[in-house]
Amino acid sequence: GIQVEQSPPDLILQEGANSTLRCNFSDSVNNLQWFHQNPWGQLINLFYIPSGTKQNGRLSATTVATERYSLLYISSSQTTDSGVYFCAVEYQGAQKLVFGQGTRLTINP
Amino acid sequence: DVKVTQSSRYLVKRTGEKVFLECVQDMDHENMFWYRQDPGLGLRLIYFSYDVKMKEKGDIPEGYSVSREKKERFSLILESASTNQTSMYLCASSLPRSYLDEKLFFGSGTQLSVL
Numbered sequence: 336g337i338q339v340e341q342s343p344p345d346l347i348l349q350e351g352a353n354s355t356l357r358c359n360f361s362d363s364v365n366n367l368q369w370f371h372q373n374p375w376g377q378l379i380n381l382f383y384i385p386s387g388t389k390q391n392g393r394l395s396a397t398t399v400a401t402e403r404y405s406l407l408y409i410s411s412s413q414t415t416d417s418g419v420y421f422c423a424v425e426y427q428g429a430q431k432l433v434f435g436q437g438t439r440l441t442i443n444p
Numbered sequence: 445d446v447k448v449t450q451s452s453r454y455l456v457k458r459t460g461e462k463v464f465l466e467c468v469q470d471m472d473h474e475n476m477f478w479y480r481q482d483p484g485l486g487l488r489l490i491y492f493s494y495d496v497k498m499k500e501k502g503d504i505p506e507g508y509s510v511s512r513e514k515k516e517r518f519s520l521i522l523e524s525a526s527t528n529q530t531s532m533y534l535c536a537s538s539l540p541r542s543y544l545d546e547k548l549f550f551g552s553g554t555q556l557s558v559l
Contacts, residue, residue, distance in 0.1 A: 368546075378553075380547050380550075430492070
């Protein structure tokens with residue numbers, strides 16, 4: 336099956352800093368999504384981005400499908416950005432998303 | 445906004461009990477999913493469904509079954525609960541691939557403890 340690797344596993348930053356989270360995958364994909372799991376466990380969908388670039392406020396994401404990676408950018412971090420960020424992919428022929436292990440982001444005031 | 449509602453936030457059951465976890469979505473999504481999340485193991489797919497009365501096994505279906513009698517409702521059943529089924533259970537829904545926007549929306553989760 337497809338392998339999904341996220342880096343770094345942990346990231347600790349001060350409020351106001353920028354961050355880049357990476358997701359590498361081992362096969363061609365037709366679906367890639369980024370999620371944020373807040374400290375209360377709720378998973379929020381941030382982006383559906385199988386290719387290209389999208390922006391939503393302070394967050395943006397880029398997927399380079401030919402090179403098999405995706406990046407999530409968070410600018411001007413706030414404490415509410417803390418939590419775990421997951422990348423999930425669906426490879427061609429599959430019918431399900433495979434999740435990476437996540438990046439735990441801690442934003443200190 | 446899509447709303448995926450799971451019936452219980454916390455649940456405590458005894459070994460051997462039959463357990464029902466209910467999930468309802470309000471956006472007429474065809475696709476529904478059940479995941480479990482465990483520390484160090486991430487999110488793993490148990491079962492999914494692409495239509496009423498239809499079900500497909502995910503990666504870890506053993507010990508579980510599902511029911512989808514209505515489009516908006518997808519139930520996960522633990523036939524005889526065991527301690528290794530203590531976990532956070534997450535329900536999710538999405539539109540089908542033909543809509544070209546398969547964003548997955550999650551419920552708030554059910555933390556199940558089996559004693």
